[in-house]
Amino acid sequence: MxxxxxxxxxxxxxxxxxxxxxxxxxxxxxxxxxxxxxxxxxxxxxxxxxxxxxxxxxxxxxxxxxxxxxxxxxxxxxxxxxxxxxxxxxxxxxxGAKHYAEQRITLKNQEQVTPNPQNLKRIERELAEQTRAYQQFSARQPSNLLFDKPVKGPLSSPFGLRRFFNGEERNPHSGLDFAANSGTPIKAPAAGKVILTGSYFFNGNTVFVDHGQGLISMFCHLSAIDVKVGDELQRGAVLGKVGATGRATGPHLHWNVSLNDARVDPAIFIGAFTP
Incomplete structure (x- = not known):
């Protein structure tokens, strides 16, 4: 019994x-x-x-x-x-509540901390362009929601860090960083369509991929972009290579995931979230 x-x-x-x-x-x-x-x-x-x-x-x-x-x-x-x-x-x-730690970064180029008026206009223009990409909402269903890691390499800076550049607080870290050598291939974590590419002041060489219904990945600081707007990518397709373009202290991949125009922790989608 x-x-x-x-x-x-x-x-x-x-x-x-x-x-x-x-x-x-x-x-x-x-x-x-x-x-x-x-x-x-x-x-x-x-x-x-x-x-x-x-x-x-x-x-x-x-x-x-x-x-x-x-x-x-x-x-x-x-x-x-x-x-x-x-x-x-x-x-x-x-x-619920969650505490995010702080990160303090020293940059040699002060322009990357306090840009001059000309660069500020460029940054505003680029921000508007990227915001429009994040706001896209296509009818396609995502191919998978358990994502692959886009590069082979350990996680470095986590999502949500309160960031201080040369002692000045800026926006929190909106993505997840992978430590990887320059030239490392970056692969699509899920199928999707390339909706934006560009070379931006802060993000450097950047690719946006729409996975469907407001689920969008952004990859930045690339050394090379291997796709163009309109390309349909299969899961695992190479979209570019790791670099250190834009505001970066060394080679790494910064990966953003956005849902309904909200930047969320990419670690959730690869099973690496820490409460």
Missing amino acids: SRLLTLMLVFCLAAPAQAEGFISRLLNKPVPGGVAVVDLGPATSAPTVRYQNKPVLVIHEDGQRWIAIVGLPLTTRPGPQEITLNGTTTLSFEV
Whole structure:
């Protein structure tokens, strides 16, 4: 009898984990700069979801239920948040707290810290161009949500660091850095379409890839760009090479992931998130 009770207890404890699909377990990290997975329930067709008046990625998980995968900006306050379902219904979810460490960087080129007026105009123009890329929302479904690492190499600077350049605070670190030698191939972590390339003041040589429904990767500081706008990339396709262009102290890859125009921690998508 005790063996039977033990088996029943194990089953009961395991049932909730089985009810929650793989994607939910992988991605649901509802903290500022993280991702919230919200259960939308069953429906015959994909619901439409908006968060902060921006469209949200929706997928059919395990062929049973629809889920919304919501990107949370670093500025999100812990506590209750809401999404809108099909334009009428409001669903709430809870955001927890997360502490991000500081990073202090010394740059030899002071222009990379306090640009002159001419460079400021360039930076504003480039920021607007990249913002438009982040705001794109295509109908395609992402090929995979457990991403491959874009380069072989250890993780260096994590997402969300409060950054100080030459003692002056600037925007938090909006991506994940990989330590890699110059010339290391950079591969698409999921299939997607190249929607922007350019050489930018801070980011250097840069590639944007749209994976579908507002899920967008940005790769910067490249030494070479091997793709052009409009190219369709398969998962694992080489899009460029690691470099140190733009505001960089040495060769590395800076990788951004954006969801519903919110920069989120790429470590979530490769199973390397730390609470």
